[in-house]
Amino acid sequence: MTRMTYLAAVGQAQREAMEADARVVLIGEDVRSNLYGTAPEFVKLFGHERVLNAPISEEGFVGAAAGAAMTGLRPIVDLTYATFMYMAMDQLVNQVAKTRYMFGGQATLPVVYRASMFYRSSTAAHHSDRPYPMFMNVPGLRIIAPASPYDAKGLLRSAIDLDDPVVCFEDATLWNRKEDVPEEEYRIPLGVGRRLHEGAAATVVGISGSVAEAAKAAQALSAEGIDVDLIDPRTLVPLDEEMIFESVLRTGRLLVAEPANRTCGAASEIITRVCEHAFDGLRAAPARVTTPDIQIPFSPALEKQLYPSAASITAAVRRLIAQPD
Amino acid sequence: MLTSDQLIDMHTRMLRIRLFDTQVAAMVKRGELPGAVHTSLGQEAEVVGACMAMRSDDYMTGNHRSHGHPIGKGARLPPLMAELLGKATGVCKGKGGSMHLADFSVGSLGESGVVGSAIPIATGAALASKTLKQGRAAFCFFGDGAANQGALHESMNIASIWQLPVVYICENNQYASTTAASDAISVPRIAVRAAGYNMPGITVEDGQNPISVYEAVAQAAERARGGTGPSLVEVMTYRYSEHSEGLLHAGAYRDPDEYASWKERDPIVISRGLVQECGAATSAQLDELADAVQLEIQAAVDFALASPFPAAADAFEDLYSVELPLRDKYEDAS
Numbered sequence: 048m049t050r051m052t053y054l055a056a057v058g059q060a061q062r063e064a065m066e067a068d069a070r071v072v073l074i075g076e077d078v079r080s081n082l083y084g085t086a087p088e089f090v091k092l093f094g095h096e097r098v099l100n101a102p103i104s105e106e107g108f109v110g111a112a113a114g115a116a117m118t119g120l121r122p123i124v125d126l127t128y129a130t131f132m133y134m135a136m137d138q139l140v141n142q143v144a145k146t147r148y149m150f151g152g153q154a155t156l157p158v159v160y161r162a163s164m165f166y167r168s169s170t171a172a173h174h175s176d177r178p179y180p181m182f183m184n185v186p187g188l189r190i191i192a193p194a195s196p197y198d199a200k201g202l203l204r205s206a207i208d209l210d211d212p213v214v215c216f217e218d219a220t221l222w223n224r225k226e227d228v229p230e231e232e233y234r235i236p237l238g239v240g241r242r243l244h245e246g247a248a249a250t251v252v253g254i255s256g257s258v259a260e261a262a263k264a265a266q267a268l269s270a271e272g273i274d275v276d277l278i279d280p281r282t283l284v285p286l287d288e289e290m291i292f293e294s295v296l297r298t299g300r301l302l303v304a305e306p307a308n309r310t311c312g313a314a315s316e317i318i319t320r321v322c323e324h325a326f327d328g329l330r331a332a333p334a335r336v337t338t339p340d341i342q343i344p345f346s347p348a349l350e351k352q353l354y355p356s357a358a359s360i361t362a363a364v365r366r367l368i369a370q371p372d
Numbered sequence: 373m374l375t376s377d378q379l380i381d382m383h384t385r386m387l388r389i390r391l392f393d394t395q396v397a398a399m400v401k402r403g404e405l406p407g408a409v410h411t412s413l414g415q416e417a418e419v420v421g422a423c424m425a426m427r428s429d430d431y432m433t434g435n436h437r438s439h440g441h442p443i444g445k446g447a448r449l450p451p452l453m454a455e456l457l458g459k460a461t462g463v464c465k466g467k468g469g470s471m472h473l474a475d476f477s478v479g480s481l482g483e484s485g486v487v488g489s490a491i492p493i494a495t496g497a498a499l500a501s502k503t504l505k506q507g508r509a510a511f512c513f514f515g516d517g518a519a520n521q522g523a524l525h526e527s528m529n530i531a532s533i534w535q536l537p538v539v540y541i542c543e544n545n546q547y548a549s550t551t552a553a554s555d556a557i558s559v560p561r562i563a564v565r566a567a568g569y570n571m572p573g574i575t576v577e578d579g580q581n582p583i584s585v586y587e588a589v590a591q592a593a594e595r596a597r598g599g600t601g602p603s604l605v606e607v608m609t610y611r612y613s614e615h616s617e618g619l620l621h622a623g624a625y626r627d628p629d630e631y632a633s634w635k636e637r638d639p640i641v642i643s644r645g646l647v648q649e650c651g652a653a654t655s656a657q658l659d660e661l662a663d664a665v666q667l668e669i670q671a672a673v674d675f676a677l678a679s680p681f682p683a684a685a686d687a688f689e690d691l692y693s694v695e696l697p698l699r700d701k702y703e704d705a706s
Binding site: 096097107108110113114120141146153154155187210211236239282 | 468484493
């Protein structure tokens with residue numbers, strides 16, 4: 048085990064995958080200079096041919112990575128800011144997601160698109176989106192949202208190994224978090240959630256950066272004798288429904304916390320599926336803590352209040368368990 | 373130079389496109405084909421001239437007007453026709469249709485119904501070929517309409533800085549749907565835009581002559597394979613049909629004299645003349661060839677009509693190559 052940041056864990060998954068398979072290449076803006084810290088010494092290790100600095104042409108290089116994946120490479124594309132995906136929307140939605148299906152299974156696209164969500168850092172509306180729900184609405188993409196260094200390394204490695212396109216939403220608020228991560232290779236299966244705290248008072252599902260906040264809330268509540276079942280699905284497509292349904296059937300109460308906007312978020316989807324498939328187990332109306340449907344302002348005085356916090360999650364759990372059966 | 377056999381091969385491929393799309397247009401008129409259909413009638417020389425410069429394992433992408441591209445690259449006709457009819461035996465199992473044919477067995481990586489959207493894909497195929505030292509070139513067909521898409525400009529720049537083996541082939545049929553290229557494009561010839569990306573740009577003015585197209589594309593292909601990077605080849609051509617079959621604005625935007633003057637330089641007539649001039653085949657032999665191709669088309673139609681539609685459950689296949697989660701395959705240390 049080594050103490051490692053989230054960023055370092057992403058870098059290690061990339062390095063191990065590139066060492067294991069010469070078809071894996073890294074494409075992105077400023078990857079050779081390791082500007083964001085996930086490609087240390089990569090040029091020295093893998094050469095310019097496998098570490099490709101892209102021009103600021105997201106549509107062009109997102110599509111080129113898809114074409115390269117269809118013809119033998121296994122590209123990792125570092126899009127840096129998640130909002131930059133919007134420039135490549137046509138390629139991500141019309142090509143990456145549809146190509147295999149539309150051509151009757153002739154194409155295989157082993158490609159990973161990495162995008163960081165840079166909220167809570169005074170970067171204002173053009174750099175602060177948490178847009179993973181938009182992409183959950185696009186059949187053909189697998190979506191992961193690692194919330195810890197350990198999960199970042201293991202999930203990303205599975206994503207790179209997979210023969211289908213994966214979008215990896217990384218949470219920049221977690222970049223500098225450290226935890227013990229195995230030095231050796233390991234893989235976390237896509238579509239399998241993780242339980243962070245056990246309890247029967249309520250089920251709390253946390254997503255991405257809200258997992259850490261929910262964990263703090265769970266600790267605080269536990270000190271008062273209220274133990275929640277805290278689940279991080281880790282993968283959003285496909286979603287580990289089994290784990291969530293099983294928990295809700297035991298606790299009877301569900302709260303979902305996520306940093307995305309409220310309307311049509313992952314929380315909406317999870318709550319809907321629980322209502323569809325585990326309704327009999329519910330003893331109270333499901334609840335969610337999300338970012339409100341508003342753009343992200345620059346001033347810290349305005350921005351700070353918007354995202355789910357340990358305090359807002361704790362308060363929501365209290366309201367949830369106060370509801371009579 | 374093409375050999376006599378290659379000239380006959382070239383003419384045969386052009387006939388396949390002409391007769392295939394003529395058949396398809398008739399079927400649309402009779403209401404026998406679902407969805408929108410865009411034919412390549414009038415553009416056969418441009419398509420096949422370019423395809424003659426390709427190797428069988430080269431990559432190719434197309435656009436919404438793209439029955440001709442896989443045919444020109446050597447795809448089998450019955451699965452193409454079956455695809456147009458939405459049959460289970462279609463080359464895309466009935467999931468793509470007219471605007472999204474693809475035949476990976478001949479290097480056809482697919483067509484794009486969204487204008488310009490396949491251009492980055494071809495660029496990426498060239499990247500894979502270069503990185504994996506496959507020795508293949510990628511050929512990317514797009515129209516004058518797509519020449520204004522950002523995807524083309526981003527791709528040409530990427531191909532140039534990365535020195536990728538790709539040939540951008542602009543099929544300038546002079547109208548994007550009903551908008552004249554002269555109304556929508558800042559330059560009289562799209563090929564001049566290549567200069568902005570430090571690559572050769574050439575316009576084939578006589579795009580109805582397949583040899584002229586072949587020579588220009590062959591030169592660009594040689595440059596690609598030689599590792600010196602991409603090229604842009606613009607081919608001046610003309611579509612005989614409306615933007616799509618059955619559109620009702622016929623004649624509203626095109627000058628009848630212009631139309632007639634292009635019809636006078638019909639690619640099939642020109643190709644036939646080229647074959648005869650070099651003594652590769654007699655007129656009688658060429659008539660027999662046309663009859664034989666017509667039989668091929670009929671066989672493709674018969675196959676398509678006799679084929680079953682896909683089962684409803686097939687709509688849920690082919691989205692992913694791997695079912696998830698793979699709980700058993702990976703060990704989760706957590």
